[in-house]
Amino acid sequence: MSLTLYVDGDRWRRHMKEVRDAHPGIVPVAKGNGYGFGLARLGELATWLDVDTLAVGTYPEVARVSATFDGTVLVLTPWRPHEQRAVYDDHVIHTVGRLEDLRALAGRSERPRVVLERMTSMRRHGFSARELREAVQLWAQVGGVRLEGVAFHLPISQGSHLTEVDRLMTDVVAAGMPAKRVWVSHLSDTELADLRHRYADFEFRPRIGTALWLGDRDALRVRATVLDVHPVERGEVFGYRSRTAPKAGHILVVSGGTAHGIGLEAPTGGASLKDRAARVAKGGLDAAGFVRSPYTIGGKQRLFAEPPHMQASMLFLPSGARVPEVGEEVDVRVRYTATSFDETVIS
Numbered sequence: 001m002s003l004t005l006y007v008d009g010d011r012w013r014r015h016m017k018e019v020r021d022a023h024p025g026i027v028p029v030a031k032g033n034g035y036g037f038g039l040a041r042l043g044e045l046a047t048w049l050d051v052d053t054l055a056v057g058t059y060p061e062v063a064r065v066s067a068t069f070d071g072t073v074l075v076l077t078p079w080r081p082h083e084q085r086a087v088y089d090d091h092v093i094h095t096v097g098r099l100e101d102l103r104a105l106a107g108r109s110e111r112p113r114v115v116l117e118r119m120t121s122m123r124r125h126g127f128s129a130r131e132l133r134e135a136v137q138l139w140a141q142v143g144g145v146r147l148e149g150v151a152f153h154l155p156i157s158q159g160s161h162l163t164e165v166d167r168l169m170t171d172v173v174a175a176g177m178p179a180k181r182v183w184v185s186h187l188s189d190t191e192l193a194d195l196r197h198r199y200a201d202f203e204f205r206p207r208i209g210t211a212l213w214l215g216d217r218d219a220l221r222v223r224a225t226v227l228d229v230h231p232v233e234r235g236e237v238f239g240y241r242s243r244t245a246p247k248a249g250h251i252l253v254v255s256g257g258t259a260h261g262i263g264l265e266a267p268t269g270g271a272s273l274k275d276r277a278a279r280v281a282k283g284g285l286d287a288a289g290f291v292r293s294p295y296t297i298g299g300k301q302r303l304f305a306e307p308p309h310m311q312a313s314m315l316f317l318p319s320g321a322r323v324p325e326v327g328e329e330v331d332v333r334v335r336y337t338a339t340s341f342d343e344t345v346i347s
Contacts, residue, residue, distance in 0.1 A: 001225045002342030003256040003332065005036060008219040009347040013048075015216040019208065020049050022189065027074060029209030030065050031057030036336035037213065037344065043068030045213075053093075055207050059085040062092060074183070076153075076207075078117060078125045079105060088112050093148050097125040102135050106144025114145040115183055118168050122155050129171040136175045149181030149205075156186050162194060169199060183207060214336055222341070223329040224295060227312060228253040239306040239314055249318040251305055254295060256313055256332060261339040262294065263308035294333040298322050301333075 020026050028051060030042035037045075039056070043065035046054045053072040056065055062073050072091050079086060079094040081104045086094070088110040096102045097117040105112050116135050119126030127135055132150070139147060150172050154161050165187070172182070181203045187195070196204055214220070229252055232238060232245040245251075256262040293304045293313065298321050305314040317323060324330060 001227055001255055001327075003222070003224050003260050003262075003339075004329070005341040005344045006221045006223060007344065007346040008221075011216060011219040012346070015219060016045065016049060016212060019212045019215060020051070023192070023206050023208060025203060025205045026051060026212070027053045027055050027183065027205050027207045028212055029055045029057075029076075029207050031055070031061060031076070031209070032337055033340060035209060035213040036334075036339055036341065039064040040068050041344075042213065046071070053205070055209075059083060059087060062087050066091070072113075074115065074207075095125075095151060096135075097127055099127075099131060099134060099138065102138060102145070103142075106138070106142050108144070111143075112145050113148050115148050115151045116177075117151040117153065118171060120152050120154050120168065121164055122153055124153065126151075126153075129174070132171055132177075133175045136177055139178075147177070147179045149179040149183060149203075150177055151183040152185070154184065154186045160191065161187055162191055165191070165195060169195075169202075181205060210337075220336075222332045222334050222339075224332045225255045226252060226324045226326055226328045226330060227255055229323060229326060240309070241306055243306055245316070247318060249316055249321075250323050252297070252302075252315040252317055252324070254313050254315060254330060255311070255342070256295075257308045257311045259310045260341070261334065262313055262332075263304070264338060296331040296333065297324060 028042065028046050028049065030039050030046065034042045039061055043054065046069045051071065053074055054065055054069050055074040055076055056062055058077050059075055062075065065073060072093060074093045076095055078097045079101055081101065088108065093113040093115055094105065095115050095117050096105060102114070105114060116132060117126040118132055119128055139145065152165065152168055154164070180201055183205045185207045187206060192204060192206060229250055231250050232248065234245055234247045236245045237243070238245065238251050258264060291304045292301050293315055295302050295315055297317060302315045302317060305316040
């Protein structure tokens with residue numbers, strides 16, 4: 001009786017191989033909840049894909065992927081002196097974006113492997129053009145770390161990144177970067193091909209997560225179990241909050257709740273008029289006490305009867321709709337990066 005992720009294994013594995021083969025030097029990204037699959041499983045898949053490097057988000061994630069992957073692990077979050085969980089083994093590469101952090105790492109006895117991050121229009125982490133030059137000069141003077149190249153974390157946006165990357169590459173060349181390796185995120189295949197042609201003496205390593213693990217959504221299906229079914233008449237009371245049924249129908253109790261990520265939302269990235277209109281319409285439903293759930297029954301997304309519970313949700317199914325049996329599974333639309341599954345079944 002669980003929230004289950006079903007995976008068409010042959011199709012999924014075929015897709016992953018196609019992405020790997022289309023992106024020379026690919027660095028799979030495994031972070032957070034492992035895109036819904038778990039970090040240990042993504043470590044196994046990175047081994048199966050025969051890649052030499054896997055990227056994680058934070059230092060605590062290093063051990064979780066290293067249990068199933070024995071290659072190099074690149075940590076995307078920049079190293080800080082206060083980081084107590086950092087690992088300084090030879091298989092770990094640290095990201096650095098501040099001069100004081102580079103100086104502190106250079107003072108360690110392990111000679112850590114380091115990627116210098118150049119600030120992009122994301123304005124999240126990284127060196128300015130001047131600071132990048134100073135970082136390379138500092139390395140030339142004191143050593144202490146092994147430079148593994150420079151990193152660009154670009155925004156996810158429409159249009160070409162080439163103008164910005166050209167400017168960034170000019171800064172890299174001007175800095176005299178000794179390691180000719182560029183770790184990049186969110187570049188299209190066309191942009192990567194163009195950069196490899198124009199900067200033939202550099203090696204570009206694309207960091208790819210979503211497109212690799214979740215790029216073929218038709219290979220993935222999430223289903224929840226119907227745990228109970230209760231007929232209700234208009235005005236009858238139900239639920240934790242003693243709500244009343246708006247009309248005759250059925251209350252369905254289904255697996256999946258806030259502990260799984262059901263009903264939890266992140267701010268939307270949509271900025272179009274259509275996106276804004278959808279938010280206004282949803283806000284009207286919320287105000288009226290009707291919230292569309294991610295559960296689909298009879299070809300329609302059904303309404304939550306009340307806010308999701310921790311491990312189960314209550315749905316309202318109006319009269320006339322086919323009522324599923326207890327034990328039957330229904331489809332659920334989820335955000336994989338924010339959902340925890342009770343079980344993953346790979347064919």
